[in-house]
Structure formats: structure tokens, C-alpha cells
Amino acid sequence: MEYVKKRVRDVEDFPSKGIVFKDLTTVFKDPRALHIIGWDLGQLYRDKGVTKVVGVESRGFIGGSILAFELGAGFVPARKPGKLPADTVRAEYKKEYGTDVIEIHRDAITEDDIVVLHDDVLATGGTMAAVYELVKSMNPKKIYINFIIELSALKGRDILPKDAEITSLITY
Ligand code: AMP
Numbered sequence: 759m760e761y762v763k764k765r766v767r768d769v770e771d772f773p774s775k776g777i778v779f780k781d782l783t784t785v786f787k788d789p790r791a792l793h794i795i796g797w798d799l800g801q802l803y804r805d806k807g808v809t810k811v812v813g814v815e816s817r818g819f820i821g822g823s824i825l826a827f828e829l830g831a832g833f834v835p836a837r838k839p840g841k842l843p844a845d846t847v848r849a850e851y852k853k854e855y856g857t858d859v860i861e862i863h864r865d866a867i868t869e870d871d872i873v874v875l876h877d878d879v880l881a882t883g884g885t886m887a888a889v890y891e892l893v894k895s896m897n898p899k900k901i902y903i904n905f906i907i908e909l910s911a912l913k914g915r916d917i918l919p920k921d922a923e924i925t926s927l928i929t930y
């Protein structure tokens with residue numbers, strides 16, 4: 759993981775002043791780093807019978823697709839409002855300013871599914887908490903939560919459900 763960690767690019771003051779953005783494009787463009795990410799994400803869930811990986815728009819689509827492929831599972835996008843073409847379920851959540859909405863196709867998850875929710879970075883946890891509530895309302899057998907990077911100082915874990923097993927490949 760040191761090889762991957764070295765390739766994460768810190769971009770200061772993006773998207774706004776005071777934020778240090780953890781840029782993973784410098785990881786994904788490196789063939790060896792991309793391979794390590796795929797393999798190590800897969801190792802976390804290989805024996806757990808996972809049937810679907812939910813990727814959070816948009817950076818969660820990259821690692822989420824790779825993880826689904828590694829596990830032989832299906833991939834489900836969790837998207838911003840109005841992007842999915844068919845019937846959706848939605849959750850509203852609070853952001854620093856105002857609220858936001860996340861949607862999943864109503865037929866994307868069934869009660870037989872074992873699901874991993876994936877995003878690239880865990881910051882305050884608000885986005886993932888909303889995705890969890892949404893998927894939980896669809897009653898799958900089990901929900902896991904996964905990130906490539908966890909920013910522990912922001913304590914995102916504290917607002918995520920205690921019964922979900924949360925993993926991340928790199929913690930800062
Ligand atoms: P959260 O605050 O956990 O709801 O994060 C909101 C979204 O913004 C997530 O999809 C994260 O991937 C992304 N994000 C938040 N903070 C950062 C950061 N410092 N670097 C990279 N991505 C971030």
C-alpha cells in the first residue's frame with residue numbers, strides 16, 4: 759500500500775479554500791497502483807458472498823466497478839438527482855450549506871443481495887450515511903461500507919451505522 763499512498767496527490771485549496779483534496783487520479787493512472795487497489799479491495803471481501811457493489815457518484819464509480827469485477831459481483835451506481843433514467847428511490851441529506859439528494863434505481867437491490875457500498879474518500883461521512891439509509895430501506899441481507907481513503911480527523915465513522923463493518927485501504 760506504500761506504493762499507492764506515495765501516488766495520492768494532495769491538492770491544496772480545492773474545491774474551496776482550506777480543503778486539502780486527496781486526488782486519486784494520480785493513483786488510477788499508474789498501472790501498478792491501479793492493480794494493487796483492485797487486488798487489495800477484492801481481498802477485503804472475497805469470502806463474504808457479495809452480490810452487488812454500490813459506487814457513489816462519481817469518483818466512487820471507479821473503485822466500485824473494479825471491486826465488483828474482482829468479486830464477480832454486479833455494480834450499482836448511486837447518483838445525483840435526475841441522472842438515472844428509470845424509477846428511483848432517493849435520500850436527502852444535509853451538506854455544509856443546504857441539502858443534497860442521492861438516488862438509486864428501485865430495482866437495483868433485492869432482499870437476497872449482500873452489498874458493499876464504496877466511495878473513494880471518507881470525509882465527514884454525510885454522503886455515505888445517506889447512501890446507507892437508502893440501501894438499508896431496500897432490505898438487503900447485509901451491507902458493508904468501504905473507502906480507498908479515510909480522513910480520520912473528520913470523524914466520518916462516528917456518523918456511520920455501528921453495525922456496518924467499515925474498511926478503508928489508507929487512513930490519514
Ligand atoms: P463526505 O464529507 O464524507 O460526505 O464527502 C463528500 C464527498 O466528497 C465524498 O464523495 C468524498 O469522496 C469527497 N471528499 C470530501 N472531502 C474530500 C477530500 N479532502 N479529498 C477528496 N475527496 C473528498
